[in-house]
Amino acid sequence: MKNKHSGIIALMNVFFACAMAVFVSYIVIQLGQALTVPFGLPEETVVVRVLKSGPGSGDIESISNEMIDLLKNSDTTLVYLDNDYGIGVYDPTGYYASDPLVLGDYFAAGDFGQRIASVLVKLDSPMHRMLTHGSTIVNGAIVSVKGVYGKGHALYTRGQSYVYSFSSTTSLQGTYYFCNNSAAALEILALLNKNGYTCSVIPSKQSVGSALRDVYFVSITAGLIFIYFNCFLAYYVLLSRYETFFSIHLRFGATKMTLLARLVAAALPAVSIGSLLGVTVFTSIFRSFFDGLTSSLVWIPITIATGIASSTLLIVIAFFTQRFWGAKVGQL
Amino acid sequence: MMTQLAFALKDIWRKPIVFVFFAIQLTVPIFFCCLSLIQVVDSVQYIRHVNQVSDYKVVFFSPQIGTMRQWRISQGAKELLVATLDEARRGYSVVETVKLRDYPNLNIVIGLGAFVEVFQLRNDSKESSKPLVLIGHDVDALQVGSTVEFGRRNTTDLTVSSRLPQGASYVMPGGLKSLDKSLIILTEAESMMDYFFNDWEYGVQIVTNTCLISPTGTEMSEFVTRMRNETGMALNPIDLGAYAEQHYQGNFYGVLYLLVFFGITMVYVVVGIVTNTIQLLDSRMTEYAIHLLSGARMWHLCSRIVIYLLLLVSLPILAVSWLLFLMFRIPLPRLIGVVPPLVLFVILLASFPLVRLYNTDIVSHLRSDD
Numbered sequence: 001m002k003n004k005h006s007g008i009i010a011l012m013n014v015f016f017a018c019a020m021a022v023f024v025s026y027i028v029i030q031l032g033q034a035l036t037v038p039f040g041l042p043e044e045t046v047v048v049r050v051l052k053s054g055p056g057s058g059d060i061e062s063i064s065n066e067m068i069d070l071l072k073n074s075d076t077t078l079v080y081l082d083n084d085y086g087i088g089v090y091d092p093t094g095y096y097a098s099d100p101l102v103l104g105d106y107f108a109a110g111d112f113g114q115r116i117a118s119v120l121v122k123l124d125s126p127m128h129r130m131l132t133h134g135s136t137i138v139n140g141a142i143v144s145v146k147g148v149y150g151k152g153h154a155l156y157t158r159g160q161s162y163v164y165s166f167s168s169t170t171s172l173q174g175t176y177y178f179c180n181n182s183a184a185a186l187e188i189l190a191l192l193n194k195n196g197y198t199c200s201v202i203p204s205k206q207s208v209g210s211a212l213r214d215v216y217f218v219s220i221t222a223g224l225i226f227i228y229f230n231c232f233l234a235y236y237v238l239l240s241r242y243e244t245f246f247s248i249h250l251r252f253g254a255t256k257m258t259l260l261a262r263l264v265a266a267a268l269p270a271v272s273i274g275s276l277l278g279v280t281v282f283t284s285i286f287r288s289f290f291d292g293l294t295s296s297l298v299w300i301p302i303t304i305a306t307g308i309a310s311s312t313l314l315i316v317i318a319f320f321t322q323r324f325w326g327a328k329v330g331q332l
Numbered sequence: 333m334m335t336q337l338a339f340a341l342k343d344i345w346r347k348p349i350v351f352v353f354f355a356i357q358l359t360v361p362i363f364f365c366c367l368s369l370i371q372v373v374d375s376v377q378y379i380r381h382v383n384q385v386s387d388y389k390v391v392f393f394s395p396q397i398g399t400m401r402q403w404r405i406s407q408g409a410k411e412l413l414v415a416t417l418d419e420a421r422r423g424y425s426v427v428e429t430v431k432l433r434d435y436p437n438l439n440i441v442i443g444l445g446a447f448v449e450v451f452q453l454r455n456d457s458k459e460s461s462k463p464l465v466l467i468g469h470d471v472d473a474l475q476v477g478s479t480v481e482f483g484r485r486n487t488t489d490l491t492v493s494s495r496l497p498q499g500a501s502y503v504m505p506g507g508l509k510s511l512d513k514s515l516i517i518l519t520e521a522e523s524m525m526d527y528f529f530n531d532w533e534y535g536v537q538i539v540t541n542t543c544l545i546s547p548t549g550t551e552m553s554e555f556v557t558r559m560r561n562e563t564g565m566a567l568n569p570i571d572l573g574a575y576a577e578q579h580y581q582g583n584f585y586g587v588l589y590l591l592v593f594f595g596i597t598m599v600y601v602v603v604g605i606v607t608n609t610i611q612l613l614d615s616r617m618t619e620y621a622i623h624l625l626s627g628a629r630m631w632h633l634c635s636r637i638v639i640y641l642l643l644l645v646s647l648p649i650l651a652v653s654w655l656l657f658l659m660f661r662i663p664l665p666r667l668i669g670v671v672p673p674l675v676l677f678v679i680l681l682a683s684f685p686l687v688r689l690y691n692t693d694i695v696s697h698l699r700s701d702d
Contacts, residue, residue: 126570129549227597233604289586
């Protein structure tokens, strides 16, 4: 194969690998997010979205007290994502007690039963900056700070700045994560319903099908098909330049398979170098983007392998579909 | 030219599926490229502006919605705002819902406190305590020197002192806001309350839109505590930089990710179209030779190829532009602006096949054994 043509194949594969990297990493990110239960909770977690939909008899404090009483009789850990910037937890069994904190201690079991305002604050958040003499201000009120958590903690999110004991919640709307489908969880839903809240149970994990059923996945797949088609077209035109070369070899005893083997052997280094280069460039540009979305790097070898395999397959198809096979085989 | 159009249509008619397939191939990446590009530009502008004001270490406040029913604006709250925004100039705030009686359709932005300094708007003509009026670059209803009546309780006539350069804007947590089509009134919190006395709506807006500049932990604590006591609002401070990083930087990489993909798709589609056009040329060489011998000129053959490509490209580009114009509420007459890039794109696509056509001895194809 001519050096010029090897260069063209390598260049095409740089772009081809980048496109493949988008496709594969998109699937990995979507599946990773869909198949992971948030906050490091177990698979049997029940997720409920709660909205105020009508008038109710009880105030927030009395309802939350009733909820705490129901939770006390079970071993259910509750994580509550409010609609502001906090995360409420009810965790007397210490589900998150072993997670590392930057400073201070996790809540004691007794903190979850009392309406005493104490919080964990996120490192470098404004709540952390307002920390003086062991207290900060949350929702305009002074609260004592038990500890400071960072990125390594299971309750760390980009949007929330503090974690508080659910017993001191000032709101009931938001998303509830019950670590198991206990009777207490069902009773809490009934209690919320009775008080004018609408509870909708949502799956803690999505199915693979629903995770990939979005407009971007469909359009990326369509884009990839277009890339495959046009890549095939380019290979087809490139190989058509070798008509005389193939004819001479066929006349002197070569077979189609030996020609194909030679062609693949000649093209493979260019395909591999192009794919490696494409994935390397892509990964270095989007490294910070992936840091926040997936820790798995499994997509990198998958992309390189898929890129090389599919590009080689296209070369093989382009080879077999050349017009000059047939009547003119072996003729000069 | 009509003859060449007829020939180009004949070329399409011979392989309509190929034509339609390439048209679809163009439509998808052009649409997503444009959409991603618009979002990338938005994100870049927002991040750039946040970086410009990053030295100020701006902190904004998110009010806790649950306390909304208790909100009030007391005298103490007004004093705190005056002290923070006007006297110490430790922050800025914005009121965006005021309307002027004489210009009800004009977008009004009232900037308070250190708004001018943070967003580097011109302030050289502010001499008196009267509010300063500036107009955005694209405002036609008013000119420099025009007079507007401002206020509800007390009113005053204000003269537009200058026009802002194009692209002037300010940053709010919700996004970058352009001042190009706005009338900007720069005043002080105290004057604002004087002009719109007891107007609860504007008072709440001033508090909720207040951003503090490089506040210490103590300053934030004091502001939040006093606001809780004076207004009933439970404010939670949020770093503008961290917010921008979370919302816009993530978005920026997300759309850049798609832009790269559809950009690559676009490159491959262009390569495909050029390859397809060259194959079309190769299969029509005998026909071209007969045309040349029958009196046609080279430019006739070239125009046939250009028309073919124009028909192939114009439909997807116009369809995508029309859709995007509807999505972003851009007046449809501006579709005319799409014509120059369309022509450039056709020239780009046609250049390689045309060079090949010029370099081919077309008549020799009549002597071919094929």
